[in-house]
Amino acid sequence: MLTLNLIPASPVTFSKSTHQFHPLKRIHNPKTFAYSPVFVNKSSPESPKVCNFSKIHGYPFGKIRALCTKTTHFTDIPENPSRKPGSHVTRAAAASESNPEGEADAAQVAAKSKAKTLQLALVFGFWYFQNIVFNIYNKKALNVFPFPWLLASFQLFAGSIWMLVLWGLKLQPCPKITKPFIVALLGPALFHTIGHISACVSFSKVAVSFTHVIKSSEPVFSVVFSSFLGDTYPLKVWLSILPIVMGCSLAAITEVSFNFQGLWGALISNVGFVLRNIYSKKSLQNFREVNGLNLYGCISIISLLYLFPVAVIVEGSQWVQGYHQAIATVGKSSTFYLWVLLSGIFYHLYNQSSYQALDEISPLTFSVGNTMKRVVVIVSTVLVFRNPVRPLNALGSGIAILGTFLYSQATAKKKSAGGEKKS
Known part of the structure; x- marks a missing residue:
């Protein structure tokens, strides 16, 4: 179970005209998320200031600390412990029942294979x-x-x-x-x-x-x-x-x-x-x-x-x-x-x-x-x-x-x- 630690936000002042959010530009930050959005200072393009969300106390939800010390990647997210063993089998069966077209296609392929074997x-x-x-x-x-x-x-x-x-x-x-x-x-x-x-x-x-x-x-x-x-x-x-x-x-x-x-x-x-x-x-x-x-x-x-x-x-x-x-x-x-x-x-x-x-x-x-x-x-x-x-x-x-x-x-x-x- 993850522990959510909310740190009180301290006032932070942003300039209206000197910062622009670039969602596509990412900087690797091993302490928090694998890649974090940044703020770029438009007023100084030669050395833009980077503003990481993990260091901004005014972030609406504060700072989130995970129990896991490893870098967080999508492939490292553990399976939901609340999922019951074999639940994926039930979902697959339900999906197959709800997809009769796939069974029809498989039956058609099998019929064609038998027809070709008979022809040969x-x-x-x-x-x-x-x-x-x-x-x-x-x-x-x-x-x-x-x-x-x-x-x-x-x-x-x-x-x-x-x-x-x-x-x-x-x-x-x-x-x-x-x-x-x-x-x-x-x-x-x-x-x-x-x-x-x-x-x-x-x-x-x-x-x-x-x-x-x-x-x-x-x-x-x-x-x-x-x-x-x-x-x-x-x-x-x-x-x-x-x-x-x-x-x-x-x-x-x-x-x-x-x-x-x-x-x-x-x-x-x-x-x-x-x-x-x-x-x-x-x-x-x-x-x-x-x-x-x-x-x-x-x-x-x-x-x-x-x-x-x-x-x-x-x-x-x-x-x-x-x-x-x-x-x-x-x-x-x-x-x-x-x-x-x-x-x-x-x-x-x-x-x-x-x-x-x-x-x-x-x-x-x-x-x-x-x-x-x-x-x-x-x-x-x-x-x-x-x-x-x-x-x-x-x-x-x-x-x-x-x-x-x-x-x-x-x-x-x-x-x-x-x-x-x-x-």
Whole structure:
């Protein structure tokens, strides 16, 4: 409890014209308040007289002495001892009850978070499902019609038509097409074409599971080519690619359906897609306003223009005979058409879903999702086509996929460290 000591006031005389109160000018006074108002003598500006309230006995309330000897600051004022423990909790509860809008906002944020999580789960689900459907029907079509150049061309054609329909119906905003933009797309589209046709060649020669195991070695080519271009990687990244190489080698040695064309097709596909990604960063950095789906649609159209003329030269003379053999093998032409159509539609759909997923999640989550996608595809195709899998082959596939996962973790840490250094 504070003691109030009132000292009788002694008469003090003030001049009417020589003093002016300046409330903003403060002088530190450790004996009383931390900062005290002063009076300034206007008649002598060179050495103004300071009049402190604590020394003026005529102050209306006299001199106040506190029991505390420390300098009085707002932060040093002790809590009111009359306040009951936990009274602030009661006030907070009363405030929350009197503020229903805050609870409504919190509920709305929680609902939006749940909706976004559900949307992301659906995107991942569609991505995996569409990839599985593509790999199954693409392999079925290639088993009866072993002409990957024509089938790859049709898949790009189906994607191009799909994007034109979206743009025509204004379901997707049409990108602004300019000559510099087309020139910038030529390189990435060329490497995309190489990656796509090489993968189709590999699918036509070996089991789908083996192709995906070899394609999981894509990070190895990414690190090597990027290092040649001047990028540096920490030791963890280099160590993460060792199990990828070991796993792919073990899987290749023990693969029942091993074929050198299938192996080289998968490896060349990795090279093509890695160079596409590297070249895209350099040539398309001035066109970041184009979203991923539109960018992929434009690349598909240009890739079709690259691929189809070469496909006619490579295997065009065998298409008619191969078509009749495929119909005779399947028994119904409608079944063969359905397989080819589904392979083309779902090829574009799973790529579209991957771009949508990349827009919603971080690159690390996308890399992990892509790794798990390969696991799901490998298991699904093995079950559908009943491909024989040896224990060492399964072990090598697992090691390679584990290395891919470790690589995604290591590169994500490298990117986050680089971002912190830049900031």
